[in-house]
Amino acid sequence: MTLEEKLLSLKIEGFYIEESVLSPTQAAEAYVSTKATLQEGSGRIFGSTFLNHNQCLAPYLAAPRIMEVVVAMLGSSARIISTSGNLREPTAQAEPDPPGGLHVDWPWGQSGGSYIEGQLPDVVINLTTFWMLTEFSQQNGATIVAPGTHKAGKNPNGYPELKQARPTEYQVEAAAGSVLVFDGRLWHKGGTNRSASDRVFWGVNYAPWWLNCHARRPHSVEHRIQTQAGHTPTGHWPYLRSEVYELFPQPVKQLLRHWVDREWVMSKAEAEAAIWDVSYFQ
Numbered sequence: 001m002t003l004e005e006k007l008l009s010l011k012i013e014g015f016y017i018e019e020s021v022l023s024p025t026q027a028a029e030a031y032v033s034t035k036a037t038l039q040e041g042s043g044r045i046f047g048s049t050f051l052n053h054n055q056c057l058a059p060y061l062a063a064p065r066i067m068e069v070v071v072a073m074l075g076s077s078a079r080i081i082s083t084s085g086n087l088r089e090p091t092a093q094a095e096p097d098p099p100g101g102l103h104v105d106w107p108w109g110q111s112g113g114s115y116i117e118g119q120l121p122d123v124v125i126n127l128t129t130f131w132m133l134t135e136f137s138q139q140n141g142a143t144i145v146a147p148g149t150h151k152a153g154k155n156p157n158g159y160p161e162l163k164q165a166r167p168t169e170y171q172v173e174a175a176a177g178s179v180l181v182f183d184g185r186l187w188h189k190g191g192t193n194r195s196a197s198d199r200v201f202w203g204v205n206y207a208p209w210w211l212n213c214h215a216r217r218p219h220s221v222e223h224r225i226q227t228q229a230g231h232t233p234t235g236h237w238p239y240l241r242s243e244v245y246e247l248f249p250q251p252v253k254q255l256l257r258h259w260v261d262r263e264w265v266m267s268k269a270e271a272e273a274a275i276w277d278v279s280y281f282q
């Protein structure tokens, strides 16, 4: 697909599939590594900073074919705001999930905390990418999307009437090493894994520099404000450890530098200087 074709798909359907971003060997190695880490702990420990615990995908996160789309959609200062490792085990359930039951993720989702309220703005503020470390198939419960729903201006979270099936629901099938790229507003869900093996993928979110993610960080001012408003943010995105960050190639560092512990956290003295330093007003 050309860049124009990809952007058109994102605009009309809300998603496209980038094939062979990882070679079969790279995907297989990342699968083994990701699975081993996920089996060590729980999602609660990892938060959405899975990179602190596993770095196997880091060398690829600024892949040129992904970045050309990210930059075209979100600008040249776009950055990665969350990373998660996901393992979907086989289930004994014989039937696939019934249609419906779709959702969108933060900040569009309106069932968790710190979300965009009311009518959703018609603007792309994040691209979600699912990096497939195993194949995605109907049999193993590949992600299901409802094309075009990113334009709905509403989302299904918390609205029972919107949880109905959409006639165009589509299950994304692709080989390991592919990346599903979608507009963060797109309604989606995981299917039922009726195969004999796990389905493993990373979720990586890209967003423009101006998207405020602090509500996801415990003890931040925004987290407290949202909590007081009754929207306690669920899930957390701990800072990226600097010793981990140092391992990454420069183009990947560019995407992650906003997230590193210590480096960008204002000390009390700096905060006071920012208030009183008259040179800021000149």
Ligand SMILES: O=C(O)CCC(=O)C(=O)O
Pocket (backbone or CB within 6 Å): 088, 105, 141, 142, 143, 144, 188, 189, 190, 191, 203
């Ligand atoms: O399991 C999947 O394919 C979908 C996961 C999902 O819906 C999500 O991470 O928000």
